[in-house]
Amino acid sequence: MTTIIDEETRSAVSPRTSAVGPRAFDALSSDPRKREAYRLDTYAREGLDLFRSPGDRAWLYATTFVVLKPDAFAGRRCGLILDILAEEGWLPIAARPLRFDPLLTREIWRYQFNAASAQRIAVVDHLLGAGPSLLVLLRDTRREPGLPASVRLTAAKGSADPGAAHGRDLRTRFGRVNGLFNFVHTADEPADVVRELRLFGYRTGSSWLRTALGATVAQPDGPCPARSLLPELEREVPAHDLDLTESLRRLAARGDTWGELARLHATPQRVALWLEALEDTELPGGAARWDVLSVLTGWIECNEPGVAPLLATVSATDWRNNG
Structure with missing residues (x-):
């Protein structure tokens, strides 16, 4: 005998595990695994509330963000980064300082940190906690039809790993030093813009974020919303060459633990x-802190061999193939 179960009864027997509709992320990600994972992700769900209307979704295709990390401030790369982004068509529309802590770091990279090495995990909080970061919303003025701003920026940015770099990727042009001194973080695709802006919004304030979503590109002769913040933020972080060899030389002159390490254990094998x-x-204060970080980021292994992230980075090809 066939039993017919109505929808209300079915829901009672098998309750849903997500309040987010099954198609909510279809237009925001080219990765089916990400679409499903983000339906179960609190930050992605909250982020969707910021982008409900068709106009909001259009914003997600035309706009993305870059985070200038503390190493960009120490290396005095921020102005250069903004210059290069502008040359390639990404113009700032709003900016706000923020600070990373261990929880924010792990939640932003929740789906990638499973592949991070123990060495990287040990160092990254000291790096991201060494100074301010700057969240900059960017309007893409050279959009490729069907390719969201975030995807175009991800493709242009290049790998965090210098070994996978090519001469014209943005991180090479920014002067990337190593796998952690790569200066910027960006969102891979619109689904990540939704999720990560919700996370960053806890630091920048939701009211600022909602106002920023309606901002427009500044006039050429007007103040840049990002550049105007750089002088004050750079005063918080000493300028540094981020050079491993020079950092070892300077540390070796110190009379503390870090000086002893620099004198007696100055090889990657002793990391x-x-x-x-x-x-x-x-860690020492001032520029010496960046000496230690220069050594550590230069010597550690960033990823666990043979371990893949829970969600891989999507590519422009993925979007074009799904278009």
Whole structure:
């Protein structure tokens, strides 16, 4: 005998696990695994509330963001980065300082940190916590039809790994130093813009974020919303060459733990000793902090061999093939 179960009864027997509709992220991600994962992600769900109307969705295709990280401020790359982005058609429409802490770092990279090495995890909080970051919303003035601003920027940015770099990728032009001193973070595609802006909104304030979503590109002769913030933020971070060899030389002159390490253990094969010291020795202040970070970021392995991130980076090809 066939039993007919009405929809209300079916829901009672098998309750839904998501309040987000099954097609909510279809137009925002080319990755079916991400579409499903983000239906279960609190930040992605909250982020959708910022982008409900057709006009809001159009915003997600025309606009993205870049985060200038503390290493960009230490290396005095921020002005250069904004110059290069403008040359390639990404113009700032709003900007707001923010600060990373361990929780924000792990939530932003929730779907990638499973592949991060223990060495990278040990260092990244010291790096991202070493100074301010700057969230900059960018309007794409050279959009390729069907290709969202975030996807075009991801494709142009290039890999965080210098070994996978090519001469014209943006990170090479920014002067990328190593896998962690790569200066910028961007969202891969519109679904990530939705999720990550919700996360960053906890730091920038929701009212600022809602106002920023309606901002327009500044006039050529007007103040740039990002550049006007750089002088004050740069005063918080000492200028540094981010040079590993020079950092070792400077550290070797110190009379503390870091000086002893620089004198006696100045090879990548001894990085474990440096990481042990990092667990129970306070980093020095000022420029010496960036000396230690230059050594550590230059010597560590960033990823666990053979471990893939939960969600891989999407490509412009993925979007074109799904278009």
